[in-house]
Amino acid sequence: MSKPSYNGALTTVHYDLHIHTLMRHRAIPFLALLLAGRVAAQATTPTTPTPGPGALSAPNADPFPSTYVPYPSRPTVIRNVTIMTAAGPTIPNGAILMQGGRITAVGATVAAPADAVIIDGAGKYVTPGIIDVHSHLGVYAAPGVPAASDGNEATSPVTAHVWAEHSVWPQDPQFPRNLAGGVTTIQVLPGSANLIGGRSAVLKVVPSRSVQGMKFPGARYGLKMACGENPKRVYASRGPSTRMGNVAGYRAAWIGAEAYRRRWDAWLAGDRKTDPPSRDLNNETLAEVLRGNIFVQNHCYRADEMMQMIDIAKEFGYAIRSFHHGVEAYKIADVLARENISGSLWADWGAFKMEALDAVRANIPIVHAAGGRAVVHSDDPSGSQRLNQEAAKAMAAGRAAGIVVTEEDAIRWLTINAAWTIGLEDRIGSLVPGKNADVVLWSGNPFSVYSRAEKVWVDGALLFDRHDTTNRWRTDFELGYVARPGGTE
Amino acid sequence: MITPMRVTMAAVALGFTVAAQAQTIAITGGKVYPVSGPPIENATVLIVDGRIAAVGRNVTIPAGAQRVEAAGKWVTPGFINASTTLGVAEITLSAGQVDNSATGQRAVAASFRVWEGFNPAAAFLPSARKLGVTTVGVLPGRGLIQGQAAAIDLLDGSLSDMLVRGPIAMTADLSNANNIDGARAEAIAHLRELLRDARTYNARRVQYDANQSRALVASRADLDALVPVVQGTLPLWIIADRASDIEAALALAREFAPMRIGILSGAEAWMVADKLAAARVPVFVGAMNNIPGSFNTLNARQENAGLLRARNANVVLIGNGAGDAGGFNVGNLRYDAGNAVAYGMTWDDALRAVTLSPAEAMGIADRAGSLTVGKVGNVVVWSGDPFEFATTAEHVFVRGRESARPTREDELTERYKTQPPKYGKPPV
Numbered sequence: 044m045s046k047p048s049y050n051g052a053l054t055t056v057h058y059d060l061h062i063h064t065l066m067r068h069r070a071i072p073f074l075a076l077l078l079a080g081r082v083a084a085q086a087t088t089p090t091t092p093t094p095g096p097g098a099l100s101a102p103n104a105d106p107f108p109s110t111y112v113p114y115p116s117r118p119t120v121i122r123n124v125t126i127m128t129a130a131g132p133t134i135p136n137g138a139i140l141m142q143g144g145r146i147t148a149v150g151a152t153v154a155a156p157a158d159a160v161i162i163d164g165a166g167k168y169v170t171p172g173i174i175d176v177h178s179h180l181g182v183y184a185a186p187g188v189p190a191a192s193d194g195n196e197a198t199s200p201v202t203a204h205v206w207a208e209h210s211v212w213p214q215d216p217q218f219p220r221n222l223a224g225g226v227t228t229i230q231v232l233p234g235s236a237n238l239i240g241g242r243s244a245v246l247k248v249v250p251s252r253s254v255q256g257m258k259f260p261g262a263r264y265g266l267k268m269a270c271g272e273n274p275k276r277v278y279a280s281r282g283p284s285t286r287m288g289n290v291a292g293y294r295a296a297w298i299g300a301e302a303y304r305r306r307w308d309a310w311l312a313g314d315r316k317t318d319p320p321s322r323d324l325n326n327e328t329l330a331e332v333l334r335g336n337i338f339v340q341n342h343c344y345r346a347d348e349m350m351q352m353i354d355i356a357k358e359f360g361y362a363i364r365s366f367h368h369g370v371e372a373y374k375i376a377d378v379l380a381r382e383n384i385s386g387s388l389w390a391d392w393g394a395f396k397m398e399a400l401d402a403v404r405a406n407i408p409i410v411h412a413a414g415g416r417a418v419v420h421s422d423d424p425s426g427s428q429r430l431n432q433e434a435a436k437a438m439a440a441g442r443a444a445g446i447v448v449t450e451e452d453a454i455r456w457l458t459i460n461a462a463w464t465i466g467l468e469d470r471i472g473s474l475v476p477g478k479n480a481d482v483v484l485w486s487g488n489p490f491s492v493y494s495r496a497e498k499v500w501v502d503g504a505l506l507f508d509r510h511d512t513t514n515r516w517r518t519d520f521e522l523g524y525v526a527r528p529g530g531t532e
Numbered sequence: 533m534i535t536p537m538r539v540t541m542a543a544v545a546l547g548f549t550v551a552a553q554a555q556t557i558a559i560t561g562g563k564v565y566p567v568s569g570p571p572i573e574n575a576t577v578l579i580v581d582g583r584i585a586a587v588g589r590n591v592t593i594p595a596g597a598q599r600v601e602a603a604g605k606w607v608t609p610g611f612i613n614a615s616t617t618l619g620v621a622e623i624t625l626s627a628g629q630v631d632n633s634a635t636g637q638r639a640v641a642a643s644f645r646v647w648e649g650f651n652p653a654a655a656f657l658p659s660a661r662k663l664g665v666t667t668v669g670v671l672p673g674r675g676l677i678q679g680q681a682a683a684i685d686l687l688d689g690s691l692s693d694m695l696v697r698g699p700i701a702m703t704a705d706l707s708n709a710n711n712i713d714g715a716r717a718e719a720i721a722h723l724r725e726l727l728r729d730a731r732t733y734n735a736r737r738v739q740y741d742a743n744q745s746r747a748l749v750a751s752r753a754d755l756d757a758l759v760p761v762v763q764g765t766l767p768l769w770i771i772a773d774r775a776s777d778i779e780a781a782l783a784l785a786r787e788f789a790p791m792r793i794g795i796l797s798g799a800e801a802w803m804v805a806d807k808l809a810a811a812r813v814p815v816f817v818g819a820m821n822n823i824p825g826s827f828n829t830l831n832a833r834q835e836n837a838g839l840l841r842a843r844n845a846n847v848v849l850i851g852n853g854a855g856d857a858g859g860f861n862v863g864n865l866r867y868d869a870g871n872a873v874a875y876g877m878t879w880d881d882a883l884r885a886v887t888l889s890p891a892e893a894m895g896i897a898d899r900a901g902s903l904t905v906g907k908v909g910n911v912v913v914w915s916g917d918p919f920e921f922a923t924t925a926e927h928v929f930v931r932g933r934e935s936a937r938p939t940r941e942d943e944l945t946e947r948y949k950t951q952p953p954k955y956g957k958p959p960v
Binding site for chain 1: 625627822824830831859864870919924951
């Protein structure tokens with residue numbers, strides 16, 4: 044990790060890129076490969092007995108570093124397949140090569156290494172791994188008993204000090220189901236009870252004993268903020284109890300954070316011989332937003348409230364990366380495009396509360412047609428498994444409303460636009476050489492109701508195979524509780 | 533004060549009232565799926581005065597009939613979503629209009645007739661219709677005995693126009709048993725006591741009215757409402773997910789024969805498919821539930837509907853996808869059907885499970901659920917396979933009428949096609 048700069052807003056993020064040695068294996072059973080890979084990873088993790096840097100509120104500090112190591116992979120070619128790259132036109136009858144965890148070639152044909160696994164994709168489709176930028180997997184684990192309800196620290200309207208990853212239960216049985224839906228990367232957010240709910244975690248949808256083992260190496264944190272009905276309902280008795288109270292709450296938090304950032308940045312830029320200012324976890328996260336190191340992921344339904352949130356961001360000099368839910372995004376599609384804020388949206392959720400009343404099924408295509416970045420998100424463990432279907436609904440609704448939407452557009456709503464929303468557009472979200480080999484093979488066109496993810500690779504490792512029920516990932520929770528899959532597939 | 537804009541809107545309102553007059557409609561050239569029989573290519577469906585008058589290849593089309601050209605289109609009965617809260621619950625999280633949950637007494641609301649609070653002007657009825665649903669079950673939703681459900685046709689009119697049948701069922705909830713009573717078996721005991729007292733009440737009404745009866749566990753109105761249930765003329769639809777809860781419901785049905793039951797939700801129904809088939813119990817399930825979201829649904833799986841059908845159980849598909857499946861997204865029922873097919877149900881079975889099977893379970897198959905001469909003209913013309921996302925419902929007839937009432941979302945979409953929008957014209 045290179046030395047961070049401390050000069051206020053918009054420093055670059057420092058990716059702690061893991062360079063992985065290419066692992067080659069003969070035909071070893073899938074589960075054995077998984078186990079071998081994990082044991083090797085654990086053995087190489089160093090122990091650090093020296094005192095930690097916990098006294099310092101350092102930008103880009105990483106006290107819970109990712110220990111993710113890709114699962115073992117074999118060079119793999121899928122050929123004779125339709126490829127939706129999310130980077131250009133669909134390639135009919137194309138081929139893709141994955142090697143060493145990366146995509147190394149995509150085109151009409153690829154040169155297959157001698158040791159490559161060759162998969163014939165006749166009649167099938169390949170897409171990038173789907174990215175869900177709005178997940179609560181692990182923090183609202185299944186079964187949804189109170190003991191597993193870890194998504195809302197609803198004890199104070201501003202809780203920027205809490206981090207979603209500290210609530211994630213890696214044995215949540217929703218993870219393998221998500222992977223089976225073709226989802227390879229998720230942003231797990233705190234809930235929306237609070238004005239400022241805490242840090243998100245960007246995870247790979249992979250089996251692991253710890254959340255650190257799922258964390259996407261080098262991914263930025265996000266900050267969950269929430270507008271509207273939820274905070275004012277949760278805090279009705281102590282405040283904020285109104286939307287104006289909500290706005291006063293955001294502003295008060297940013298005023299405190301800006302003072303904190305100045306104090307710390309001055310100390311960090313100085314000779315550091317005086318005692319450092321005291322750490323404050325809440326302001327530390329907010330200061331990182333002001334420095335540009337953490338993206339704001341803003342739950343907000345109504346158009347008028349989104350416009351106010353944009354002004355607040357300008358008042359304090361931070362950027363809103365994405366509005367989440369945004370059921371009225373279509374009302375300000377031009378503004379979202381101009382401000383370079385993505386819309387992380389549902390295809391057809393609406394009317395379940397006042398601020399969702401004006402939902403329209405053409406929301407996503409309208410945002411897209413205005414030149415904005417539309418993203419299909421879920422906020423739901425069931426919808427997250429079928430984001431391809433959500434995109435298909437949105438595409439159809441757009442066409443019904445007279446908006447020209449292509450499948451090449453719709454695939455971007457699920458992949459590259461989502462990658463941009465979490466700042467990983469250089470590493471995932473499209474099928475271009477050099478990117479991580481997060482790849483899905485679909486049984487047919489992913490926008491058909493009859494298609495299912497058949498194989499899913501994460502960093503080139505085949506982690507889901509619908510036809511292989513014996514080696515299927517089953518979480519600890521499922522053992523003895525949930526019947527083994529198989530028999531009907 | 534009447535502005536010019538209001539005058540215009542009034543004229544539009546009058547316009548679609550006129551257009552809604554019943555007439556003779558001939559839907560010609562489509563691939564017709566009657567459900568009651570095999571599909572017929574290049575066929576005509578003739579609707580006269582709101583009823584299906586003919587279905588087939590050689591249909592004489594009366595002069596003056598309104599023709600709907602359906603070459604290349606698929607024609608099916610209107611879809612029936614048996615489990616909704618349309619017209620009785622809207623904007624529920626903000627307590628907008630919530631009339632589906634009765635308070636009852638000790639979690640018993642048998643006398644609650646949910647449709648008596650139905651709002652024909654509810655904003656999302658047209659949305660469901662636009663997506664191809666012509667009839668819905670409106671279900672009550674709280675307590676051990678939740679109340680009585682109704683079948684509603686989604687036409688523009690008053691409740692009396694729209695009501696197909698009420699009640700169609702009494703609903704009960706065993707999935708939430710230990711929240712209602714202290715424990716599962718206590719809820720079952722509670723239910724048993726209610727059903728026994730309904731029998732007692734029915735056999736001894738005279739004594740009851742003369743105050744010569746022992747105390748019964750429910751109010752007179754609730755006992756009255758339960759009499760057709762214990763007599764077997766009104767089915768008791770029981771919400772149950774865990775396989776053992778479904779078995780408990782089946783045992784209760786045997787104990788109280790001739791009582792008839794249905795199983796609502798049924799996450800683990802596939803595990804007791806043979807027993808459900810043998811008991812000829814309708815099972816109302818969605819096709820997108822595969823999460824062990826509670827200890828009652830540990831073995832939820834998307835193959836549920838297909839596995840049940842493979843064992844010859846009676847499956848009615850209901851919506852359980854993400855979002856407001858019972859309200860804003862009632863029309864998404866067709867995607868549950870598509871997902872059921874993706875996970876093993878045959879296409880024909882899935883179509884039946886959203887048309888004729890719900891009609892039978894709701895006791896309205898004499899008038900809905902298939903394209904059969906004499907049934908009402910609830911017909912949809914689809915641009916293609918109705919289960920596919922790319923397909924649209926191009927024409928939706930409810931009792932032979934096509935509504936011109938726009939959906940709220942269509943009006944919003946249209947308004948914001950120009951940004952900033954025009955909210956109205958200043959008075960001239």
